Amino acid sequence: MQRFVLNQKNRITLICAVLIVIGFAGGLVFKNETIAVWSLMVASLFGLAPIAIQAYQALKVKVVSIDVLVTIAVIGAFFIRNFEESAIVTFLFLFGAYLEQRTLNKTRSAIKELTEMAPESALKQMDNGEFEEVEVDEVDVGDILLVKTGAKIPVDGTVISGEGSINEASITGESLPVAKGKGSTVYAGTILDNGTIQIVADRVGEDTTFGKIIELVEEAQDSKSEAERFIDRFAKYYTPAVLLLGILVWAISRDLELAITILVLGCPGALVIGVPVSNVAGIGNGARHGVLLKGSEVIRDFSRLDTMVFDKTGTLTEGNPSVSEKIYYEHPDEALEYLASIEHESDHPLAKAILAEIGPVKLWSVEDTEVVKGGGIVATVNGHRVAVGNVAMLESENVTLTEQAKTDIARLEKGGNSLVLTAVDGELKILMGVRDQIRPGVKEDLQRLKKLGVKNLIMLSGDNQGTVDVVGRELGLTRAYGNMLPEDKAAYIKKLIEEEGQIVAFVGDGVNDSPSLALAHIGIAMGSGTDVAIETSNVVLMNSDFSRLPHALGLTKATFRNMKQNIIIAVGVVLFLLAAVFFSEWMNMSIGMLVHEGSILAVILNGMRLLGYKLRK
Amino acid sequence: MKSASIQLDTLTCPSCAQKIEGATKAFAGVDAESVKVLFNSSKVKFDFDDEKVSVEDVEKAIADLGYEVKKTRVKDK
Structure with missing residues (x-):
């Protein structure tokens, strides 16, 4: 029976509406009091049924819910034979619930789309x-x-x-x-x-x-921030408090009308629903744009970010070095083959880039190979003494560098290249600059982050300071530090948080940089949607797409703002209603319920705006 | 111990969540600590001892509160 009534809620709402119209028509148009009173009375009883059942169920599990307040208020109105009010209040309450369900489904639609992609x-x-x-x-x-x-x-x-x-x-x-x-x-x-x-x-x-x-997103949209937990605790005591206040007012003033009006006005609807609505819409928007935000705590921290720290290799740069420029001096043809032959036997990271650049050529056998630590390789190929390495090593090999070569070297170094020189029999033949390319679009994305209010953009890298400086300048970073091991990076982040009191996000490799990811307020792991990236991150970028970072930041800012707006709307409405009931003549239960339901719809509609959020270019 | 995840029809008021949580926790075999009502995804998750309580009992209790049960998944823990 209970179930049947609850399942018929929408139909009951409709019947209520029809009866109310008949009632008012009877009273105002046909001047027939009997029709008016009876139809409004029946409307109240019909409408009250599902609300009262819900109230009863709530009380059974020791919860004083909004339904309880409304039920008492409607019964009270019945007692003072104010059927107009009792009918309108029940109808508005039911109709409001219906609209809430419809609009809430909209705010949840983005996440629903995601879960519906699951195979069946x-x-x-x-x-x-x-x-x-x-x-x-x-x-x-x-x-x-x-x-x-x-x-x-x-x-x-x-x-x-x-x-x-x-x-x-x-x-x-x-x-x-x-x-x-x-x-x-x-x-x-x-x-x-x-x-x-x-x-x-x-x-x-x-x-x-x-x-x-899916699990991550589902848990995220229902995760609660400190503020929300506070509101929940508050709501638990708030509704009983309103009930008490109503009883108190009645006991003192003996004015039942005033007492039940307070019960209706005190309903906390918009306050309890406002924050979750912003949360779910914001996270839904993210999910649609390849940004998974793990909960509302993350939204709050991310939106108030001071400093963003980046790993260099693989995050800001492509992570696979390539030859950016090559300069040939006299007769380089055979020298190229010699270079390829030597690099072919090396497992140095630069060797791969150089071989990729040269392509397939004839390979000679390499003899008397001698590896100079931190310098390069010297070997004998086809009877020639071939030296491959950096400037310092070639100088120690007594290779003379022409003025032209020196200018080239200086220029390439300035451009952030690692240099590989090849000399045959003491004569410089080839100069190559190898660089880890900056990911396309990163510079613009960083600029956008800055515009969104991130104060410091900092890069930490295990690379040498020279290369780091060049990348830092090119990208317009606030600071750039080289020669850092993973534990140095973690220590640096700790310092930012503890000594400088900053809110810090770290963007880096999910495997090597996990200490930093864990320490930072917000960890963002790059690493092609892998398990590690999903587990260690607070914000997951699908496909490690760096360009989604600005959207993520803008979105969290918009979401956080939206939550605050909703809290202001909700609290403002309650204060306004309470003030009106004590200081004005026109406030009654029906208007109170109308404003109350209106405020709930207002916060839901406000939250819904987040679904369409897009970062302005 | 088993863990269950029950998908419900859309939940609209946070006090519904409180009611469902209360009704689920009321069962002796349900681990009260584990009960989680996800308001936005309209799901109830909890761990339970299948010798003391069956998932159907919990489903029925929730349905009696007026919330339609759409799908239930039970996993060993």
């Missing part, structure tokens, strides 16, 4: 070898699954046969299809654009990367 079914190989469609929950680790063109990959797994290209946008944010063949890893929630593959399940359900992302 899978084609599983049964004991008889046939594939049958089953619910995705019935897939266990080790099961063999068939995925056809256009289908969603149901679990994280490994391809055992077949080929295809997969759209991994749901995991990485990158919509360009990726080719997969035997042995490739595939992820749940991604879509097989073409081809047919068979996979073996490695991780299922909530353990898959996609499952973790």
